[in-house]
Amino acid sequence: MSSREIRIATRKSALALWQAEYVKARLEQAHPGLTVSLVPMVSRGDKLLDSPLSKIGGKGLFVKELETALLENEADIAVHSMKDVPMDFPQGLGLYCICEREDPRDAFVSNTYASLDELPQGSIVGTSSLRRQAQLLTRRPDLQIRFLRGNVNTRLAKLDAGEYDAIILAAAGLIRLGFEERITSAINVEDSLPAGGQGAVGIECRTADLEIQALLKPLDHQPTEVRVTAERALNKHLNGGCQVPIACYAVLEGDNLWLRGLVGDPDGGLLLTAETRGPQTEAASLGVQVAEELLAKGAGAILQKVYGEAGPQ
Numbered sequence: 001m002s003s004r005e006i007r008i009a010t011r012k013s014a015l016a017l018w019q020a021e022y023v024k025a026r027l028e029q030a031h032p033g034l035t036v037s038l039v040p041m042v043s044r045g046d047k048l049l050d051s052p053l054s055k056i057g058g059k060g061l062f063v064k065e066l067e068t069a070l071l072e073n074e075a076d077i078a079v080h081s082m083k084d085v086p087m088d089f090p091q092g093l094g095l096y097c098i099c100e101r102e103d104p105r106d107a108f109v110s111n112t113y114a115s116l117d118e119l120p121q122g123s124i125v126g127t128s129s130l131r132r133q134a135q136l137l138t139r140r141p142d143l144q145i146r147f148l149r150g151n152v153n154t155r156l157a158k159l160d161a162g163e164y165d166a167i168i169l170a171a172a173g174l175i176r177l178g179f180e181e182r183i184t185s186a187i188n189v190e191d192s193l194p195a196g197g198q199g200a201v202g203i204e205c206r207t208a209d210l211e212i213q214a215l216l217k218p219l220d221h222q223p224t225e226v227r228v229t230a231e232r233a234l235n236k237h238l239n240g241g242c243q244v245p246i247a248c249y250a251v252l253e254g255d256n257l258w259l260r261g262l263v264g265d266p267d268g269g270l271l272l273t274a275e276t277r278g279p280q281t282e283a284a285s286l287g288v289q290v291a292e293e294l295l296a297k298g299a300g301a302i303l304q305k306v307y308g309e310a311g312p313q
Protein backbone atom coordinates (compact mmCIF):
# COMPACT_ATOMS: atom_id res chain seq x y z
CA MET A 1 0.00 0.00 0.00
CA SER A 2 2.77 2.43 0.89
CA SER A 3 4.40 1.95 -2.50
CA ARG A 4 1.67 4.11 -3.96
CA GLU A 5 2.35 7.72 -4.88
CA ILE A 6 -0.02 10.46 -3.72
CA ARG A 7 -0.28 13.53 -5.96
CA ILE A 8 -1.55 16.71 -4.28
CA ALA A 9 -3.36 19.24 -6.46
CA THR A 10 -2.67 22.73 -5.11
CA ARG A 11 -2.98 26.36 -6.03
CA LYS A 12 0.30 28.24 -6.32
CA SER A 13 -0.30 30.91 -3.67
CA ALA A 14 2.14 30.86 -0.77
CA LEU A 15 -0.61 29.78 1.66
CA ALA A 16 -1.90 27.00 -0.61
CA LEU A 17 1.66 25.71 -1.11
CA TRP A 18 2.30 25.84 2.63
CA GLN A 19 -0.84 23.80 3.28
CA ALA A 20 0.04 21.26 0.58
CA GLU A 21 3.59 20.91 1.96
CA TYR A 22 2.14 20.48 5.44
CA VAL A 23 -0.11 17.63 4.29
CA LYS A 24 2.79 16.09 2.32
CA ALA A 25 5.01 16.13 5.43
CA ARG A 26 2.27 14.69 7.66
CA LEU A 27 1.52 11.91 5.16
CA GLU A 28 5.21 11.01 4.77
CA GLN A 29 5.61 10.98 8.53
CA ALA A 30 2.55 8.76 9.00
CA HIS A 31 3.51 6.38 6.18
CA PRO A 32 7.28 5.90 5.83
CA GLY A 33 8.13 4.96 2.25
CA LEU A 34 5.13 6.73 0.75
CA THR A 35 5.94 9.11 -2.10
CA VAL A 36 4.01 12.38 -2.07
CA SER A 37 4.29 15.00 -4.82
CA LEU A 38 2.74 18.41 -5.49
CA VAL A 39 0.84 19.27 -8.67
CA PRO A 40 0.64 23.10 -8.62
CA MET A 41 -1.99 24.72 -10.80
CA VAL A 42 -3.45 28.16 -11.51
CA SER A 43 -7.14 28.56 -10.65
CA ARG A 44 -9.54 30.95 -12.32
CA GLY A 45 -9.80 32.79 -9.00
CA ASP A 46 -6.04 33.40 -9.05
CA LYS A 47 -6.22 34.85 -12.55
CA LEU A 48 -8.93 37.27 -11.45
CA LEU A 49 -7.35 38.37 -8.19
CA ASP A 50 -8.12 42.05 -8.64
CA SER A 51 -11.86 41.88 -9.14
CA PRO A 52 -14.34 41.50 -6.29
CA LEU A 53 -14.83 37.76 -6.02
CA SER A 54 -18.50 38.21 -5.29
CA LYS A 55 -18.91 39.58 -8.80
CA ILE A 56 -17.08 36.79 -10.61
CA GLY A 57 -18.77 33.77 -9.17
CA GLY A 58 -17.66 33.33 -5.61
CA LYS A 59 -15.10 31.22 -3.87
CA GLY A 60 -15.82 28.11 -5.92
CA LEU A 61 -13.46 29.56 -8.49
CA PHE A 62 -10.49 28.55 -6.36
CA VAL A 63 -11.41 24.90 -6.08
CA LYS A 64 -12.88 24.05 -9.48
CA GLU A 65 -9.55 23.46 -11.27
CA LEU A 66 -8.34 21.29 -8.41
CA GLU A 67 -11.51 19.20 -8.54
CA THR A 68 -11.19 18.76 -12.29
CA ALA A 69 -7.65 17.47 -11.76
CA LEU A 70 -9.00 14.91 -9.26
CA LEU A 71 -11.80 13.80 -11.56
CA GLU A 72 -9.42 13.46 -14.52
CA ASN A 73 -6.97 11.49 -12.38
CA GLU A 74 -4.18 14.04 -12.74
CA ALA A 75 -3.98 14.26 -8.94
CA ASP A 76 -5.24 12.20 -5.99
CA ILE A 77 -6.04 14.73 -3.28
CA ALA A 78 -6.71 18.46 -3.07
CA VAL A 79 -5.85 20.45 0.04
CA HIS A 80 -8.15 23.35 0.88
CA SER A 81 -8.67 26.08 3.47
CA MET A 82 -11.99 24.85 4.83
CA LYS A 83 -13.48 28.31 4.77
CA ASP A 84 -13.10 28.43 0.97
CA VAL A 85 -14.61 25.01 0.26
CA PRO A 86 -18.13 25.11 -1.20
CA MET A 87 -20.78 23.14 0.68
CA ASP A 88 -21.46 20.64 -2.08
CA PHE A 89 -19.01 18.45 -3.97
CA PRO A 90 -19.16 17.28 -7.57
CA GLN A 91 -20.32 13.72 -8.19
CA GLY A 92 -17.46 11.35 -7.36
CA LEU A 93 -15.62 13.66 -4.93
CA GLY A 94 -15.90 14.31 -1.22
CA LEU A 95 -14.14 15.66 1.81
CA TYR A 96 -12.38 12.84 3.65
CA CYS A 97 -10.13 14.52 6.17
CA ILE A 98 -10.04 17.67 8.31
CA CYS A 99 -6.75 18.47 10.03
CA GLU A 100 -6.29 20.17 13.39
CA ARG A 101 -7.44 23.76 13.43
CA GLU A 102 -4.95 26.64 13.71
CA ASP A 103 -5.97 29.86 15.55
CA PRO A 104 -9.45 30.58 14.09
CA ARG A 105 -9.54 34.29 14.95
CA ASP A 106 -9.34 37.34 12.75
CA ALA A 107 -6.19 39.38 13.22
CA PHE A 108 -5.84 43.15 13.42
CA VAL A 109 -2.70 44.20 11.59
CA SER A 110 -1.41 47.76 11.70
CA ASN A 111 1.93 49.52 11.60
CA THR A 112 0.58 52.42 13.66
CA TYR A 113 -2.21 51.41 16.02
CA ALA A 114 -2.26 48.68 18.66
CA SER A 115 -5.86 47.52 18.35
CA LEU A 116 -9.23 48.15 16.79
CA ASP A 117 -10.24 50.26 19.78
CA GLU A 118 -7.23 52.53 19.31
CA LEU A 119 -8.02 53.37 15.69
CA PRO A 120 -8.82 57.08 15.41
CA GLN A 121 -12.18 58.22 14.02
CA GLY A 122 -12.47 57.74 10.27
CA SER A 123 -9.50 55.38 9.92
CA ILE A 124 -9.17 53.36 6.72
CA VAL A 125 -9.41 49.61 7.25
CA GLY A 126 -8.69 47.10 4.50
CA THR A 127 -10.77 43.97 4.09
CA SER A 128 -12.93 42.59 1.32
CA SER A 129 -14.85 40.22 3.55
CA LEU A 130 -18.47 41.27 3.99
CA ARG A 131 -18.47 39.29 7.24
CA ARG A 132 -15.62 41.36 8.68
CA GLN A 133 -17.04 44.59 7.26
CA ALA A 134 -20.49 44.03 8.81
CA GLN A 135 -19.02 43.39 12.25
CA LEU A 136 -16.48 46.23 12.05
CA LEU A 137 -18.98 48.84 10.89
CA THR A 138 -21.52 47.83 13.51
CA ARG A 139 -18.93 48.37 16.23
CA ARG A 140 -17.28 51.36 14.62
CA PRO A 141 -19.60 53.12 12.14
CA ASP A 142 -16.98 55.86 11.69
CA LEU A 143 -14.43 53.58 9.99
CA GLN A 144 -13.90 53.61 6.25
CA ILE A 145 -13.74 50.11 4.83
CA ARG A 146 -11.59 49.81 1.71
CA PHE A 147 -11.47 46.88 -0.65
CA LEU A 148 -8.42 44.64 -0.09
CA ARG A 149 -7.76 41.45 -1.96
CA GLY A 150 -4.83 39.40 -3.12
CA ASN A 151 -2.85 36.78 -1.30
CA VAL A 152 -1.49 37.32 2.20
CA ASN A 153 1.86 38.78 1.03
CA THR A 154 0.12 41.23 -1.30
CA ARG A 155 -2.22 42.39 1.44
CA LEU A 156 0.65 43.04 3.86
CA ALA A 157 2.55 44.91 1.13
CA LYS A 158 -0.47 47.16 0.54
CA LEU A 159 -0.62 47.94 4.25
CA ASP A 160 3.11 48.68 4.31
CA ALA A 161 2.72 50.98 1.29
CA GLY A 162 0.46 53.16 3.46
CA GLU A 163 -2.81 52.48 1.70
CA TYR A 164 -4.57 51.57 4.94
CA ASP A 165 -4.38 52.42 8.65
CA ALA A 166 -5.02 48.76 9.43
CA ILE A 167 -6.07 45.56 7.71
CA ILE A 168 -7.91 42.48 8.94
CA LEU A 169 -6.66 39.01 7.98
CA ALA A 170 -7.18 35.50 9.28
CA ALA A 171 -4.61 34.84 12.01
CA ALA A 172 -4.13 31.29 10.69
CA GLY A 173 -2.79 32.41 7.31
CA LEU A 174 -0.31 34.80 8.92
CA ILE A 175 0.89 32.19 11.41
CA ARG A 176 1.34 29.51 8.75
CA LEU A 177 3.34 31.79 6.51
CA GLY A 178 5.66 32.85 9.33
CA PHE A 179 4.14 36.32 9.75
CA GLU A 180 2.91 35.78 13.29
CA GLU A 181 4.78 38.85 14.48
CA ARG A 182 2.73 40.97 12.06
CA ILE A 183 -0.40 40.20 14.12
CA THR A 184 -0.76 43.44 16.07
CA SER A 185 -3.63 41.97 18.07
CA ALA A 186 -5.87 38.96 17.65
CA ILE A 187 -9.53 39.99 17.65
CA ASN A 188 -11.75 38.17 20.17
CA VAL A 189 -14.36 35.96 18.55
CA GLU A 190 -16.93 38.02 20.49
CA ASP A 191 -15.85 41.09 18.49
CA SER A 192 -15.34 39.41 15.10
CA LEU A 193 -16.94 36.01 14.87
CA PRO A 194 -14.87 33.99 12.37
CA ALA A 195 -16.01 32.46 9.10
CA GLY A 196 -17.14 28.83 9.18
CA GLY A 197 -14.10 26.58 8.86
CA GLN A 198 -11.59 29.41 9.33
CA GLY A 199 -8.16 28.09 10.31
CA ALA A 200 -8.88 24.48 9.33
CA VAL A 201 -7.36 22.60 6.40
CA GLY A 202 -9.41 19.92 4.65
CA ILE A 203 -8.57 17.22 2.14
CA GLU A 204 -10.77 16.27 -0.81
CA CYS A 205 -10.40 13.07 -2.82
CA ARG A 206 -12.27 10.66 -5.07
CA THR A 207 -15.15 8.89 -3.29
CA ALA A 208 -14.11 5.59 -4.86
CA ASP A 209 -10.48 5.84 -3.72
CA LEU A 210 -10.70 3.91 -0.46
CA GLU A 211 -6.94 3.35 -0.39
CA ILE A 212 -6.23 7.09 -0.23
CA GLN A 213 -8.98 7.59 2.34
CA ALA A 214 -7.29 5.03 4.59
CA LEU A 215 -3.93 6.79 4.18
CA LEU A 216 -5.54 10.12 5.18
CA LYS A 217 -6.98 8.76 8.45
CA PRO A 218 -3.99 9.62 10.70
CA LEU A 219 -4.28 13.29 9.66
CA ASP A 220 -7.91 13.56 10.69
CA HIS A 221 -8.55 15.62 13.84
CA GLN A 222 -11.89 14.58 15.33
CA PRO A 223 -12.58 17.70 17.47
CA THR A 224 -11.88 19.99 14.51
CA GLU A 225 -14.05 17.85 12.26
CA VAL A 226 -17.02 18.08 14.65
CA ARG A 227 -16.68 21.85 14.99
CA VAL A 228 -16.34 22.44 11.27
CA THR A 229 -19.24 20.09 10.54
CA ALA A 230 -21.57 22.25 12.66
CA GLU A 231 -20.27 25.47 11.08
CA ARG A 232 -20.63 24.17 7.54
CA ALA A 233 -24.15 22.89 8.22
CA LEU A 234 -25.10 26.41 9.30
CA ASN A 235 -23.51 27.93 6.19
CA LYS A 236 -25.14 25.39 3.94
CA HIS A 237 -28.59 26.02 5.39
CA LEU A 238 -28.12 29.74 4.67
CA ASN A 239 -26.73 28.97 1.22
CA GLY A 240 -23.59 30.83 2.26
CA GLY A 241 -19.94 30.78 1.39
CA CYS A 242 -17.00 32.92 2.41
CA GLN A 243 -18.24 35.91 0.41
CA VAL A 244 -21.40 36.52 2.37
CA PRO A 245 -21.80 38.32 5.71
CA ILE A 246 -22.23 35.08 7.65
CA ALA A 247 -20.06 34.12 10.62
CA CYS A 248 -20.21 30.97 12.67
CA TYR A 249 -17.98 29.44 15.26
CA ALA A 250 -18.26 26.21 17.26
CA VAL A 251 -16.27 25.14 20.30
CA LEU A 252 -16.36 21.92 22.27
CA GLU A 253 -17.28 21.96 25.94
CA GLY A 254 -16.64 18.36 26.92
CA ASP A 255 -19.02 16.32 24.77
CA ASN A 256 -21.15 19.34 24.01
CA LEU A 257 -20.81 21.72 21.14
CA TRP A 258 -21.46 25.44 21.57
CA LEU A 259 -22.28 26.98 18.22
CA ARG A 260 -22.64 30.72 17.61
CA GLY A 261 -23.86 32.18 14.34
CA LEU A 262 -24.21 35.68 12.98
CA VAL A 263 -25.55 37.39 9.88
CA GLY A 264 -24.82 41.08 9.48
CA ASP A 265 -25.72 43.90 7.15
CA PRO A 266 -22.48 44.78 5.29
CA ASP A 267 -23.35 48.47 5.72
CA GLY A 268 -23.27 48.02 9.50
CA GLY A 269 -25.87 48.72 12.12
CA LEU A 270 -27.56 45.34 12.08
CA LEU A 271 -26.07 42.10 13.40
CA LEU A 272 -28.38 39.15 13.91
CA THR A 273 -27.01 36.53 16.29
CA ALA A 274 -28.10 33.10 17.44
CA GLU A 275 -26.50 30.28 19.37
CA THR A 276 -27.15 26.83 20.72
CA ARG A 277 -25.55 24.09 22.77
CA GLY A 278 -26.02 20.38 22.24
CA PRO A 279 -24.35 16.99 21.96
CA GLN A 280 -21.44 16.93 19.52
CA THR A 281 -22.98 13.88 17.84
CA GLU A 282 -25.69 16.29 16.62
CA ALA A 283 -23.22 18.73 15.04
CA ALA A 284 -24.99 19.06 11.70
CA SER A 285 -28.46 19.53 13.18
CA LEU A 286 -27.12 22.15 15.61
CA GLY A 287 -25.91 24.05 12.56
CA VAL A 288 -29.33 23.88 10.94
CA GLN A 289 -30.95 24.92 14.22
CA VAL A 290 -28.85 28.10 14.54
CA ALA A 291 -29.37 28.88 10.85
CA GLU A 292 -33.14 28.55 11.31
CA GLU A 293 -33.02 30.89 14.29
CA LEU A 294 -31.09 33.44 12.22
CA LEU A 295 -33.68 33.16 9.45
CA ALA A 296 -36.49 33.63 11.98
CA LYS A 297 -34.76 36.86 13.07
CA GLY A 298 -34.67 38.19 9.53
CA ALA A 299 -31.38 36.93 8.05
CA GLY A 300 -33.15 36.14 4.80
CA ALA A 301 -33.65 39.81 3.97
CA ILE A 302 -29.96 40.66 4.52
CA LEU A 303 -28.76 37.70 2.48
CA GLN A 304 -31.29 38.42 -0.25
CA LYS A 305 -29.84 41.91 -0.55
CA VAL A 306 -26.29 40.52 -0.85
CA TYR A 307 -27.22 37.67 -3.21
CA GLY A 308 -29.28 40.14 -5.23
CA GLU A 309 -26.09 42.09 -5.92
CA ALA A 310 -23.75 39.14 -6.40
CA GLY A 311 -25.94 36.16 -7.25
CA PRO A 312 -25.87 33.05 -5.07
CA GLN A 313 -22.71 30.97 -5.22
Ligand SMILES: NCc1[nH]cc(CCC(=O)O)c1CC(=O)O
Nearest residue numbers: 081083169170172173198199200
Ligand atom coordinates in the same frame (compact mmCIF):
# COMPACT_ATOMS: atom_id res chain seq x y z
N1 LIG B 1 -10.35 34.15 2.13
C1 LIG B 1 -9.05 33.71 1.81
C2 LIG B 1 -8.43 32.86 2.86
N2 LIG B 1 -8.71 31.56 2.95
C3 LIG B 1 -8.07 31.04 4.06
C4 LIG B 1 -7.37 32.08 4.66
C5 LIG B 1 -6.58 32.01 5.88
C6 LIG B 1 -6.38 30.76 6.61
C7 LIG B 1 -7.59 29.94 6.99
O1 LIG B 1 -8.68 30.44 7.32
O2 LIG B 1 -7.41 28.73 7.00
C8 LIG B 1 -7.58 33.24 3.89
C9 LIG B 1 -6.99 34.57 4.11
C10 LIG B 1 -7.77 35.48 5.02
O3 LIG B 1 -9.00 35.38 5.15
O4 LIG B 1 -7.14 36.36 5.60
